[in-house]
Amino acid sequence: xxxxxxxxxxxxxxxxxxxxxxxxxxxxxxxxxxxxxxxxxxxxxxxxxxxxxxxxxxxxxxxxxxxxxxxxxxxxxxxxxxxxxxxxxxxxxxxxxxxxxxxxxxxxxxxxxxxxxxxxxxxxxxxxxxxxxxxxxxxxxxxxxxxxxxxxxxxxxxxxxxxxxxxxxxxxxxxxxxxxxxxxxxxxxxxxxxxxxxxxxxxxxxxxxxxxxxxxxxxxxxxxxxxxxxxxxxxxxxxxxxxxxxxxxxxxxxxxxxxxxxxxxx
Amino acid sequence: xxxxxxxxxxxxxxxxxxxxxxxxxxxxxxxxxxxxxxxxxxxxxxxxxxxxxxxxxxxxxxxxxxxxxxxxxxxxxxxxxxxxxxxxxxxxxxxxxxxxxxxxxxxxxxxxxxxxxxxxxxxxxxxxxxxxxxxxxxxxxxxxxxxxxxxxxxxxxxxxxxxxxxxxxxxxxxxxxxxxxxxxxxxxxxxxxxxxxxxxxxxxxxxxxxxxxxxxxxxxxxxxxxxxxxxxxxxxxxxxxxxxxxxxxxxxxxxxxxxxxxxxxxxxxxxxxxxxxxxxxxxxxxxxxxxxxxxxxxxxxxxxxxxxxxxxxxxxxxxxxxxxxxxxxxxxxxxxxxxxxxxxxxxxxxxxxxxxxxxxxxxxxxxxxxxxxxxxxxxxxxxxxxxxxxxxxxxxxxxxxxxxxxxxxxxxxxxxxxxxxxxxxxxxxxxxxxxxxxxxxxxx
Ligand SMILES: Nc1ncnc2c1ncn2[C@@H]1O[C@H](COP(=O)(O)OP(=O)(O)OP(=O)(O)O)[C@@H](O)[C@H]1O
Ligand SMILES: [Mg+2]
Numbered sequence: 001x002x003x004x005x006x007x008x009x010x011x012x013x014x015x016x017x018x019x020x021x022x023x024x025x026x027x028x029x030x031x032x033x034x035x036x037x038x039x040x041x042x043x044x045x046x047x048x049x050x051x052x053x054x055x056x057x058x059x060x061x062x063x064x065x066x067x068x069x070x071x072x073x074x075x076x077x078x079x080x081x082x083x084x085x086x087x088x089x090x091x092x093x094x095x096x097x098x099x100x101x102x103x104x105x106x107x108x109x110x111x112x113x114x115x116x117x118x119x120x121x122x123x124x125x126x127x128x129x130x131x132x133x134x135x136x137x138x139x140x141x142x143x144x145x146x147x148x149x150x151x152x153x154x155x156x157x158x159x160x161x162x163x164x165x166x167x168x169x170x171x172x173x174x175x176x177x178x179x180x181x182x183x184x185x186x187x188x189x190x191x192x193x194x195x196x197x198x199x200x201x202x203x204x205x206x207x208x209x210x211x212x213x214x215x216x217x218x219x220x221x222x223x224x225x226x227x228x229x230x231x232x233x234x235x236x237x238x239x240x241x242x243x244x245x246x247x248x249x250x251x252x253x254x255x256x257x258x259x260x261x262x263x264x265x266x
Numbered sequence: 267x268x269x270x271x272x273x274x275x276x277x278x279x280x281x282x283x284x285x286x287x288x289x290x291x292x293x294x295x296x297x298x299x300x301x302x303x304x305x306x307x308x309x310x311x312x313x314x315x316x317x318x319x320x321x322x323x324x325x326x327x328x329x330x331x332x333x334x335x336x337x338x339x340x341x342x343x344x345x346x347x348x349x350x351x352x353x354x355x356x357x358x359x360x361x362x363x364x365x366x367x368x369x370x371x372x373x374x375x376x377x378x379x380x381x382x383x384x385x386x387x388x389x390x391x392x393x394x395x396x397x398x399x400x401x402x403x404x405x406x407x408x409x410x411x412x413x414x415x416x417x418x419x420x421x422x423x424x425x426x427x428x429x430x431x432x433x434x435x436x437x438x439x440x441x442x443x444x445x446x447x448x449x450x451x452x453x454x455x456x457x458x459x460x461x462x463x464x465x466x467x468x469x470x471x472x473x474x475x476x477x478x479x480x481x482x483x484x485x486x487x488x489x490x491x492x493x494x495x496x497x498x499x500x501x502x503x504x505x506x507x508x509x510x511x512x513x514x515x516x517x518x519x520x521x522x523x524x525x526x527x528x529x530x531x532x533x534x535x536x537x538x539x540x541x542x543x544x545x546x547x548x549x550x551x552x553x554x555x556x557x558x559x560x561x562x563x564x565x566x567x568x569x570x571x572x573x574x575x576x577x578x579x580x581x582x583x584x585x586x587x588x589x590x591x592x593x594x595x596x597x598x599x600x601x602x603x604x605x606x607x608x609x610x611x612x613x614x615x616x617x618x619x620x621x622x623x624x625x626x627x628x629x630x631x632x633x634x635x636x637x638x639x640x641x642x643x644x645x646x647x648x649x650x651x652x653x654x655x656x657x658x659x660x661x662x663x664x665x666x667x668x669x670x671x672x673x674x675x676x677x678x679x680x681x682x683x684x685x686x687x688x689x690x691x692x693x694x695x696x697x698x699x700x701x702x703x704x705x706x707x708x709x710x
Binding site: 065072095098103105107175 | 612
């Protein structure tokens with residue numbers, strides 16, 4: 001799969017397009033939450049979504065793995081292509097899509113099961129492990145990459161809900177990467193973490209970039225600047241500006257972007 | 267009860283002194299606590315009175331007066347044609363044997379009251395005793411020709427005398443018992459011939475006729491109730507849980523499902539007797555299922571219990587946080603996997619409690635069963651096994667109702683005893699519910 005790839009360039013901004021959205025509209029009943037969004041998200045790149053609260057970052061993120069399907073009033077229009085395939089095509093099973101596009105939620109939500117079972121669940125239902133030893137390996141690898149292995153290796157049978165908030169979030173990240181997705185969507189993954197754990201997660205995101213396309217929603221400009229190569233600024237449902245992170249933070253084209261990153265709106 | 271409109275705003279007085287507003291608020295709080303305590307006091311008193319009166323009236327039904335004597339089993343009387351088989355023996359054959367044995371014992375002890383006739387002495391024995399004795403003889407053919415020790419059930423009035431329900435004065439007005447019989451009973455008690463024993467028969471016996479309260483038991487009613495509970499559990503649990511899961515997790519939210527929801531909520535409030543009429547019309551008159559059978563009773567109770575189970579199950583499913591569903595869907599679980607791997611286990615304690623509460627309700631339900639004929643007098647046990655579901659039976663609460671309809675005061679005690687049995691079952695079921703809840707409850 002992806003991990004067979006050999007990394008060629010570290011900081012290339014000319015990667016392949018992984019996800020491309022055209023003219024996307026999202027309605028929650030009568031509330032038009034996402035308006036005319038066009039965006040190309042690149043492979044092996046970290047893309048940050050920034051913008052004031054309620055501007056539709058989470059909504060757009062949830063379009064990419066069709067989590068909006070679970071909200072009755074939500075309606076999505078337009079095209080979103082993953083590797084050139086329309087994910088809203090009638091023939092697409094969202095379950096298969098979500099195996100490829102993993103997600104980490106804003107609020108840590110481990111299953112009320114053991115730490116081990118939390119991580120092992122995805123690989124189990126997707127048949128990624130041939131036997132128990134294989135599964136053990138996958139779990140350990142995921143927990144290590146989630147930067148939580150050292151803290152939980154002695155109590156894999158303890159309930160995942162018994163961990164601290166930050167540990168739970170890293171467990172959720174480990175759970176999401178255990179299924180080897182191609183795209184990882186992270187909705188404010190660090191909002192419950194202390195600076196040390198945040199640094200660990202950021203390191204992890206940087207490492208994930210080697211194999212995956214990562215999309216991260218964040219309210220912290222510094223974080224966006226640190227981890228991402230591309231940044232998208234949302235405002236009132238519109239995608240105002242999308243460019244290299246460097247450009248967005250240093251030479252924004254739109255004055256709404258400029259006022260937001262300088263702290264005037266939001 | 268609000269004090270939002272209360273007078274002057276709190277001044278900046280000393281903290282050591284309660285201002286007016288605080289005082290009023292504290293007084294309101296104290297009053298409210300007093301009301302609460304009062305309410306709980308009333309509830310507890312009512313409960314204690316209820317339990318107390320039932321236990322006081324009913325515990326004695328588990329004790330029964332028995333006459334213990336040696337009874338000869340004469341071969342010539344029991345095996346009249348001498349072929350070694352007890353084919354021609356009837357209760358009429360054995361009745362005199364019992365009576366003679368008792369009379370012989372009385373005379374041996376020399377305690378016969380003056381002028382008391384033999385038939386009067388025989389009257390101490392219950393009308394039910396020959397039948398039980400006959401069963402005993404049939405099961406112990408090897409004892410024929412010898413003496414057997416047998417506990418003869420005493421007449422209900424004698425039993426009542428031991429329990430204080432019958433006295434010399436009441437006997438004077440009663441055509442079913444004579445004062446001589448009571449005097450003799452006293453003598454027999456002194457000689458350890460009559461004594462009270464624990465009465466398993468009350469739990470295992472079938473109902474008995476109006477004038478033999480001493481033999482009446484709950485066997486058929488317990489079996490009937492048990493069969494009905496099995497029907498309810500087997501039908502209502504899967505149907506109810508499946509319906510709830512579909513409605514809660516899969517069904518689209520539209521006008522049609524709204525109507526279904528409202529209807530289910532209303533069904534839970536339909537008086538139970540209506541379900542009885544429905545059962546009578548559909549299961550008996552239309553489908554032709556046998557009257558008085560636990561199958562029909564169970565079906566009616568299933569209909570009645572379904573809304574309870576559906577409502578409880580939906581509440582349990584609703585209380586599972588949506589973030590768990592998101593988490594499962596997010597790692598690529600299908601809707602079905604999400605429900606069965608994550609949501610259902612978390613909802614299980616609530617579902618189980620709801621089901622058991624529904625079952626307990628069904629167990630105590632009387633009205634609909636009256637309409638489908640389970641009020642009938644049934645003396646034959648339903649078969650053990652599947653055929654038993656279509657045999658006539660009664661149910662515990664109906665048996666209570668039946669007992670209270672009878673003239674003999676001895677049935678008051680029986681009715682209370684039946685209520686105790688019913689309560690024991692209910693307490694048991696609730697204990698199971700609590701146990702399962704504790705067992706399966708998890709934090710999230
Ligand atoms: N489940 C929902 N049902 C109805 N409306 C919703 C729902 N979720 C979001 N919205 C609406 O969509 C708009 C965008 O919300 P969204 O959650 O995408 O914002 P956000 O950018 O993620 O904000 P935040 O930074 O606070 O998380 C808001 O106006 C919100 O009220
Ligand atoms: Mg959000």
